[in-house]
Amino acid sequence: MTQAFSKVTAIRGMNDALPGNGARWEQLEEAVRVWLAGYGYRNMRTPILEHTRLFTRGIGEVTDIVEKEMYSFTDSLNGESLTMRPEFTAGMVRAAIEHNLLYDRPQRVYAIGPVFRHERPQRGRYRQFHQIDVEALGLSGPDIDAELIIMAARLWKALGITDVHLEINSLGQGEERAAHRAALIAHLEAHKDVLDEDGLRRMYTNPLRVLDTKNPAMQAMADAAPKLFDFLGDVSRAHFAGVCERLDDAGVSYRLNPRMVRGLDYYNLTVFEWVTDKLGAQATVCGGGRYDGLIELLGGKPAPAVGFAIGMERLMDLWGQYQPETPKPECTVYFVHQGDVAQRRAAILAEGLRDVGVSAVVHAGSGSFKSQFKRADTSGAQIAVILGDDELASGVASVKMLRGEPSSDALSQQQVPIDQLVTFLKDKVN
Numbered sequence: 001m002t003q004a005f006s007k008v009t010a011i012r013g014m015n016d017a018l019p020g021n022g023a024r025w026e027q028l029e030e031a032v033r034v035w036l037a038g039y040g041y042r043n044m045r046t047p048i049l050e051h052t053r054l055f056t057r058g059i060g061e062v063t064d065i066v067e068k069e070m071y072s073f074t075d076s077l078n079g080e081s082l083t084m085r086p087e088f089t090a091g092m093v094r095a096a097i098e099h100n101l102l103y104d105r106p107q108r109v110y111a112i113g114p115v116f117r118h119e120r121p122q123r124g125r126y127r128q129f130h131q132i133d134v135e136a137l138g139l140s141g142p143d144i145d146a147e148l149i150i151m152a153a154r155l156w157k158a159l160g161i162t163d164v165h166l167e168i169n170s171l172g173q174g175e176e177r178a179a180h181r182a183a184l185i186a187h188l189e190a191h192k193d194v195l196d197e198d199g200l201r202r203m204y205t206n207p208l209r210v211l212d213t214k215n216p217a218m219q220a221m222a223d224a225a226p227k228l229f230d231f232l233g234d235v236s237r238a239h240f241a242g243v244c245e246r247l248d249d250a251g252v253s254y255r256l257n258p259r260m261v262r263g264l265d266y267y268n269l270t271v272f273e274w275v276t277d278k279l280g281a282q283a284t285v286c287g288g289g290r291y292d293g294l295i296e297l298l299g300g301k302p303a304p305a306v307g308f309a310i311g312m313e314r315l316m317d318l319w320g321q322y323q324p325e326t327p328k329p330e331c332t333v334y335f336v337h338q339g340d341v342a343q344r345r346a347a348i349l350a351e352g353l354r355d356v357g358v359s360a361v362v363h364a365g366s367g368s369f370k371s372q373f374k375r376a377d378t379s380g381a382q383i384a385v386i387l388g389d390d391e392l393a394s395g396v397a398s399v400k401m402l403r404g405e406p407s408s409d410a411l412s413q414q415q416v417p418i419d420q421l422v423t424f425l426k427d428k429v430n
């Protein structure tokens with residue numbers, strides 16, 4: 001006797017895209033590729049699995065991602081610690097170093113694909129999600145930071161999305177952050193009495209995070225805390241001003257958010273996030289910034305870089321609120337047939353249609369004409385072709401317009417010689 005097999009479901013926080021929705025993903029990816037090509041970005045594909053140390057070093061040991069969100073495991077065959085990428089940047093930089101991509105010129109590159117973080121799933125927050133990752137490697141000026149931000153604004157516009165807002169900040173350079181950190185810790189020490197348990201715990205390990213508190217009793221202390229911006233030197237300030245001027249030139253509005261803390265340690269100078277209030281708690285659609293030290297940190301010749309990533313599930317959710325899904329037809333021509341000979345003839349005719357670039361589906365199996373027509377209709381096809389004994393005997397197929405033509409019966413069904421069918425249909429759909 002066979003044992004009942006308990007149903008296997010998807011892993012929590014990891015989603016299936018079903019056929020209708022899959023078409024929508026493709027539509028988004030298509031728009032994204034056109035947009036990226038418009039700025040000269042070229043596609044790269046890096047492995048999902050990387051050595052764990054790439055991320056611990058690249059993203060930073062004391063970050064939520066590295067401390068508690070990575071899918072890491074030991075390869076049982078050789079004992080190596082591997083991690084499923086929680087983001088693209090570290091892997092893109094590794095590949096650029098490994099293949100000497102920056103040898104003779106900077107590179108504008110992008111990647112699209114799944115990334116993995118063990119977070120608590122909720123709307124807009126998943127354990128497998130997808131990013132559109134865009135990186136400008138080897139370029140240092142504020143012009144490129146601004147270009148990336150303006151570029152994101154263009155994508156929102158292309159998708160008809162209006163309610164996303166830009167927040168920017170400058171994290172300055174390492175020494176500036178260190179000076180700020182010391183002042184911040186002194187401030188926290190002086191206000192120890194208002195710190196809650198989390199605040200006390202993080203005060204020395206991650207003092208910036210303490211300011212991110214929702215605790216009302218700590219707001220006044222947080223508001224009065226020294227601002228990183230005030231610790232920036234002339235060069236950092238000039239870079240930031242350069243970015244802002246170019247955003248002004250392009251008419252992209254922004255809000256300076258001096259408390260923006262990105263979740264990855266590699267950033268310096270410009271950081272930014274595009275946020276919306278249309279996605280519930282997970283408000284950030286896109287985040288990025290400059291990471292001039294990462295290439296060197298990962299063993300490359302020092303080179304500046306800047307980039308961002310868009311969360312595709314969040315973008316899909318948002319896009320759906322502006323541009324509802326329109327079902328995509330499965331094919332242009334649907335063959336309805338009766339009998340073995342007609343079915344085989346339909347298969348050959350359908351191949352002929354595909355040769356000339358017209359998509360076609362031949363009804364699979366048998367079934368009454370009525371049920372086959374029903375299926376033809378739900379497929380979204382523009383045209384149904386009918387092949388039965390009568391049609392084969394007379395060498396003439398019936399062609400029925402299902403959509404997009406005057407619906408008077410006389411016009412909507414026509415007799416077409418089978419040997420001219422492919423040409424006839426090709427002209428009809430073009």
Ligand code: HAM
Nearest residue numbers: 087089124125126129284285286287288307308309311
């Ligand atoms: P990030 O801010 O960690 O940056 O992620 C980028 C975007 O991915 C977020 O703004 C959000 O839209 C989406 N996202 C993050 N976590 C989740 C999740 N659990 N579920 C669904 N969507 C999520 C980075 O990953 C950097 N590598 C960006 C970058 C590229 N910086 C420079 N270059």
